[in-house]
Amino acid sequence: MKRSLILCLFIVPALCIAQNQPDGNLVQFVNPLIGTHKMGHTYPGATVPFGMVQLSPETDTLLYDHQGKYNGPVYKYCAGYQYDDPTIVGFSHTHFSGTGHSDLGDFLIMPTEGALQLNPGTEAHPEKGYRSVFSHQNEVAEPGYYKVLLDDHQITAELTASNRVGFHQYTFPASDRSHIILDLISGIYNYEDKNVWTFVRVENDTLITGYRQTTGWARTRTVYFAMSFSKPFYQYGNMDYSKPQVYKGFWGKFDQRKNFPETAGRQIRMYFDFKTTAGEKVKIKFALSPVSTEGALQNMKAEVPHWDFERVKKEAQSLWNQALSKVTVNTEKRDDKINFYTAMYHTFLGPTTYMDVNGSYRGLDQLNHTAADFTNYTTFSLWDTYRALHPLFNILQPKRNADMVKSMLAHYEQSVHPMLPVWSHHANENWCMIGYHSVSVIADAAIKGNAGFDAQKALDACVTTARQKFYGGLDSYMAMGYVPDEKNASSVSMTLEYAYDDWCIAQLAKKLGRQEIHDEFMKRSANWKNVFDASIGYTRPRLANGSFRKEFDVLSTHGQGFIEGNAWNYSLYVPHDPDAMIRLMGGPKRFVTHLDSLFTMYLPDKFFAETEDITREGIIGNYVHGNEPAHHVAYLYNWAGQPWKTQERVRMILKKQYQASPDGLGGNDDCGQMSAWYIFSSLGFYPVAPGSDQYAIGSPAVQNATLKLENGNTLTIEARNQGDKNVYVQKVEVNGVVLKRLYLTHAEIMDGGKITFYMGAKPKK
Known part of the structure; x- marks a missing residue:
């Protein structure tokens, strides 16, 4: 008994000292979820110090939802994420941290499984759209890394980033109906007239390029992208919500909604279909540029020329440890x-x-x-x-x-x-x-x-x-x-x-x-x-x-x-x-x-x-x-x-x-x-x-x-x-x-x- 007491008296102070000693892995002391509830307006997603890409989940972005329901003051979703929300709409690539006004939220990506749905649904009825319920018990937020289970689709989403490239990794169930949705309508501070124009070009069965022009807090903002898949999709399509479902005019001679290589309009959502095996990982590299799609491609080739997700995560967290130290x-x-x-x-x-x-x-x-x-x-x-x-x-x-x-x-x-x-x-x-x-x-x-x-x-x-x-x-x-x-x-x-x-x-x-x-x-x-x-x-x-x-x-x-x-x-x-x-x-x-x-x-x-x-x-x-x-x-x-x-x-x-x-x-x-x-x-x-x-x-x-x-x-x-x-x-x-x-x-x-x-x-x- 006396020996045990002496041992405890020795161990407890030692543990306290160890806890407070400088540690090379300072990332462990960062909680990106701090400030995501109520008024902090921070985001929990993946980025590097001073990074151009801020790849983070959106729990909502709209002042009004798609049924006209008021979601509260526009500044509620300045960062696109509120901790007490029960659903995730997707993962977008640009965010402000802690602001009192809203913008950005560019290029929202959402993986889904089952019947294809191209509307986001609502918090009350996520099953009517592509959004998903999630639990904080299945959520991990670290500097340079984010992970969450999308319950409705049983897909594990993982995010990391370099300076200019967002890296997605989605673990799918076995299915012939696995989808990646690219939503070019969605954006923080999203009114119907925010999108001025969007353009998407399907270069081949693994590479997509394009741009988005918006007006909002920034009156004239253009962001270019290059999106690369780790495996080919077998089909793809789009819906332009700013036009009737039957396309008219000169371009009406083509059906632009399925497997058509170029799409342009104000309210576009794309989808890309895959067949996946149980536990298969579909990866996406998404590079941004303020100048051109060519610039986005160069950024991708320079920063992430490979498909090693863990390597990018490790490099991102190494940058954070250097900064924090x-x-x-x-x-x-x-x-x-x-x-x-x-x-x-x-x-x-x-x-x-x-x-x-x-x-x-x-x-x-x-x-x-x-x-x-x-x-x-x-x-x-x-x-x-x-x-x-x-x-x-x-x-x-x-x-x-x-x-x-x-x-x-x-x-x-x-x-x-x-x-x-x-x-x-x-x-x-x-x-x-x-x-x-x-x-x-x-x-x-x-x-x-x-x-x-x-x-x-x-x-x-x-x-x-x-x-x-x-x-x-x-x-x-x-x-x-x-x-x-x-x-x-x-x-x-x-x-x-x-x-x-x-x-x-x-x-x-x-x-x-x-x-x-x-x-x-x-x-x-x-x-x-x-x-x-x-x-x-x-x-x-x-x-x-x-x-x-x-x-x-x-x-x-x-x-x-x-x-x-x-x-x-x-x-x-x-x-x-x-x-x-x-x-x-x-x-x-x-x-x-x-x-x-x-x-x-x-x-x-x-x-x-x-x-x-x-x-x-x-x-x-x-x-x-x-x-x-x-x-x-x-x-x-x-x-x-x-x-x-x-x-x-x-x-x-x-x-x-x-x-x-x-x-x-x-x-x-x-x-x-x-x-x-x-x-x-x-x-x-x-x-x-x-x-x-x-x-x-x-x-x-x-x-x-x-x-x-x-x-x-x-x-x-x-x-x-x-x-x-x-x-x-x-x-x-x-x-x-x-x-x-x-x-x-x-x-x-x-x-x-x-x-x-x-x-x-x-x-x-």
Whole structure:
């Protein structure tokens, strides 16, 4: 008995230590299902870091189903997958991760067995279409790999991917009626008029090529494909749902619906028939190109010239392990490690590659270009990602981030009105959200020494963008110092965000010795004061005549001059000058009271009635973590002389807003911004004002972490006496020297060495 007890006492600590040791197989700590339930809007399918193909299941895509039933707000299916849905419609090749708007979902493939059905059916009656019931018990989601059993067809579906090629593997039962359906109608944010045109060419009995043109969030988007089967089909056909079943006109002399080599139309579904034996695997390689079917074929030949599914899966997961190993962490609990590495995974999903292997890509001008000395990227959700994602890349992915800036500069050069991207994807600008936050990304990279681009040229692009009078009330902003309430419903938010971006331009101009530009934009950066009403202590809509709007509710989110926020939380958005903001709000003591109330107050029900994208479960008081304008707010206590409150708030947010479960994100992941916040905050610091080289000190949630930097240096972060109750920082040492300020510098991080946090259970005041 005593011997057994001694053995247990030895084994249990050993197991705990082993669980938290760095592991070369970091993929095991990633759960792609996190964020797939409710508002996270992530997808669980297969992709590689920054991959052009995102091959993932769709549980639904439509605002309205095929019987006219309302499926809920269009943003419910931003990623095409909702964890609580019982059926899968198929597997498509392009997806956004964590957005609050919808598009993509190109080229949906579905394997079926039995009677051929070319409509998707409904969730209530999947048997009336090609969709299938599935169970999460028979579902596997890993980085670079996805697997599920389609119950209604008894087909096991497996997915993996290279950068530009999706690889499908379907295990069929014995049947003479096995089908692969290619649905060119289906798409996320799918209205009847989304498809402009589709074209399919059957090259031979194993190779299909074609393209799809759509209009949606991206107004004019064309994607080309090449589809190759591992075995020949014995027959094929199509149905064009935009035409009568009897084809008329010149082409009516042919029956185009069966075994006809070319098909074109707006609403096309194809099918390919096979005879399969029990357990036979039919494989598909599906390559994409932004330029041509020839480009898609070249991408396929270059990246996956074979039929070894396991090899592609292994290569994809090796790429993920390389990316994830940029940071190795030890945590008290396994769930914390899962949250950390899943956040790492989500931050490395985008922006996505947007060019062929030979460098060809479609530009904003809808012409073909070649990226000679950089990788061209797309999917820039900049209103979200300038805050923490791109600053994180300047530490962990500096070469990629420099190429992303080059991609933004190419966008600028291809624009009719020279302007850096606002929210761009797939050779389109959709103008979503506000500000011109490309300038923040560019300034942050250059100021932190990551200017793998022409910084002077980039500054010129920033200045031209900030002077474009056609955009978002900038004419009034430049003339009056603010955007008038009559000009735009988000006038206050616009003014605040323009002022921050202007400060970024000023910092870049200072670094490059452009004094005149620096002075102009430093003056503009103070424009936030023009919408601050000192009589009430909040920012407030201001009219063109100079007066503040009379009818005003500081808690309302609707029609009050703000976007994704209200006066109570958006008044805290002055990341570039928090000291002046605190003075205007009545000084540190009054400011802390306001900040405390943000986390503790109770919002009235009307707050939730005004917007579809916020629920009580996603907020803490009036602090809405899923809405990015608040992401820096917890760190503002540092400027008010009470850093211990930053420390306890940050740890509370980490615990409440991030869980190792499908509903574990308290809001849209927003192309990695929510996850980037988690990574920075878990490591103990955060970039409150990108464009500065400073990171505000928080409260690390890891026991220790090692960052392997691209410059060859290694940074070790250690949190001594770490624990759930020990959230307060007693002191910080950088390479053994006590830090006597509340921030780290970029140089202190990139030079490597060791940062040690000493933690305790009581505030260090």
